[in-house]
Amino acid sequence: MRRAPDGDAVHGDPGGDRRIYDGVPDVTPIRDSKQPRGPVLVFPANSWSVFVRTLKNDA
Template sequence: MTDHKAELYASDLAVAIWRKASASGAEHDCVEIAENIPALIPVRDSKRPTGPVITFTAHAWRTFIAHLD
């Protein structure tokens, strides 16, 4: 049995356009987000672009960002 959500998620990430955080240092040790995936905010470690991806809903991402200060 195939997990339909997993298939959609994988195809979404295949077309992700990643952007490094503006605060990325000279060594580029930062996070990247993909903003072109509807309903998801994928986040990954810029040092490991083929590594794991964490996804947030738009609401969860805004809440997370609001608590960083």
């Protein structure tokens, strides 16, 4: 999964797209693009970076 600027959709999940937002200090908010008023997951930015790096290393 890649980090998309300004809430662009991140594709590749057969269950739907996720939107990952840049520009929010110290956190990485993610939501389901098909439910714009639905819940948002918020990760500390450093934890998100470790998560993505781990996925890349395991691929």
